Amino acid sequence: MISMEGGRTPEILDYRNENGHGWSFYKNDGVLRWFATTPTDDMKMLREVQKLELRDDDVLIAAYPKCGTHWLWEIVTMLRAGNSEYSKKAKGFAMLDPPNFEEADELPSPRVLNTHLYFRHLPENLVEKKIKTILILRNPKDVSVSFFNHLNGVKLSHGFDGTYSEFLDLFLEGKMSNGHYFEYAKDWLQVQKDHPDLPMLTLFYENLKKDPLKNIRTVADFIGVSVSDELCERIAEACIIDKMRTADKGKEHKLYRPDVWKKGHQGLYRKGEVGDWKNWITVAQNEQFDDVIERRLEGTGIVFTYE
Template identity: 75%
Template sequence: MEGERTPEILDYRNENGHGWSFYKNDSVLRMIVTTPEDDMETLRKVKRFELRDDDVLIATYPKCGSHWLWEIVTMLRTGNSEYNMNAKEFAMLEIPKSERPDELPSPRVLNSHLHFRHLPEKLVEKQIKTILLLRNPKDVSVSFFNHLNGLKLNYRFDGTYSEFLDLFLEGKMSNSDYADYVKDWLQVKQDNPDLPMLTLFYENLKKDPVTNIRTVAEFIGLSVSDELCEQIAEACSFKKLKSADTEIKEHARNQSDIWKEGHHRWYRKGEVGDWKNWITVAQNETFDDVIERRFQGAGIVFTYE
């Protein structure tokens, strides 16, 4: 990570004032929510975070299904389809109150949106089982826009989707460009063959949840029945997870100070191909050009509908 000098502030708001200010930490754009110094201290804590041998880490770019997969893996490790009373934020490494994951009993299911370079130092040494969940970038952009547009907080986005898409395609986002994030993790897998790593796709998990849940179970070393996989798939259907998030999770209480009225916290539609309702023909052509250029050589084939 960069030194203690005061970092340069990059103002990437558009002509309408929509967007954010960032600083760079080890070449990754980091949104300035409080101060760069506070964020750098959070990242230092993450680097020092003490991993346990039986931890599992879920790595995702924002809006790629981290809540969904966290619930699935948590249920697999408990051996039932009951919802965890906590939200996955309690096990998220970069939440400023990062003592929360330390307080969780083993076996822990940790999660993060961070690049590999910002994660705990001993991730490879301890051979922590890591699951990378990817989603097609068009649906990511729509989901990310609706998430940020629904917030009341200072990092919300008040512009149109068209304005947001311009920033998204230019990589002017917290955690930087989606393609950079994906390619960075693919390089990690190539450079660290001893790191046990499973790559899943949101769209495959949506299409065939039972098969993918079994794949996850095998990866983390669990022998599970078909019945349990089916029960978890049902409990983690979008409709039921959305209800559980509102009615069961402890964090559901009194969220009116965070979200605008009518916006659900984490679950909106969860559909594959919703981007067609947002992206114009001209925008789609531009998007395709960017995807072809930015993901060239990555060997990734996304599913868009």
Template identity: 45%
Template structure:
């Protein structure tokens, strides 16, 4: 994804649409494609650069994941565990997301802060590594992530929306010609960056394991954060954060966040299915095998493997 950085005065907008006119327009920052619509008030490069200078608190927790890999889910779990009560936050997780509220917004948040991001480690505050801030990394099998991302983009208004079919989107997803780049690049970059930061406290979670045994996942998170949560409370958190209950809470309780009003009328929103293996309803055998061929070539030396069904 080599490209020139956009200048502060006149950001370069990269047209990544395919021959059918389907795709995205992005800016580039530190080699990563980013949606320009998120950066409305300042030049994109300056806005994103400010994230690196954020002063972090020792009790900050950062949830890190590629889009559609479970950030909303884990964010709600962490908030309940840290709050000690079974109560949904009225705010959405985007109110604490680095690449949406940037330095000014993060600085204004009171502790304890459960921050979240889709960015690479090198793009986050320098103090993440300097202060050894606890991070939770979530990974999901790429086929389900791709299908979920496709459905979100299909339900999204321009300029973040996508008008093509799944085959076109899959090609874009695997090649990285879209905002946040390719999922494989994301995973490989995080692995390399963590290898250069020994001692960084990171809890690695797999979406599929979370679905298979949510109570164990909640207990693992509580233990990682040093929280004295009882088995019963962890079970209550896991139950409250089931996909069905979180989808209902999203409809009934969550406050609107004007920065992200981008859904088409009648859109399902973030909570579509949340299942493991739904990709089988979308890809033919030939399409699945082609996906595997491209993905496995990119990830062959990573040591990262996924479950594609439960």
């Protein structure tokens, strides 16, 4: 990367396809970054994120976009509160990512923070303070479909007006903000190896979907809160997608406003199902996807559930 300290502007990488669909990025420490204003501003904000002072009782959720961040954040927030009431604040206010990271810094303790950032872009005292960190992974085929529908539905400048087939080409090549999903997953798994003193829990979206009570209790044990079976059941019921969609309508955050989304789009929450990719991916695309998964995840031990 060309650093801002070197006095030079980073190279802009134009990854739009022949139809003009896609994005332009710059590269920061090997990671493709979409920029709302300029690369220089984005790099400045990332350095400010790295300098944030985490608190001993923080819990951090790390996830690539569309892997269940909202779902898990609401669950953890309820567990820490000891009830199944929805947070009055939206998840976006607790996000460490630019440009709204300062809102998270101003939240009162105890905080449930969340991020799509790579470890190297997060606060430098994350390991020192032994912040309890939960990584949630989701099968990449459903991630691609969910991410496409999100970006295809949003009116913001980083939206996507092309077809799913066009989007999938970009997704499999890692020409996305935050780069390749597989690199993101591998990077966080490497963090666990490099920093054994950092308390980390890895969850899979599909397991949480299949057995929410068991996984909610696993999360509760990890963050150190005592819960009853009844509370776990209430939280699981409160955090089904239709109820979260309704609950979030009254929250103050730009991504919950209907005017941010194209007409007819459901907003942040779509189906939340496992296996919906079968309605989108052709046989040929699936073979291509499987090839990329096999190559990219070789030796990681990651096994995804696809239905």
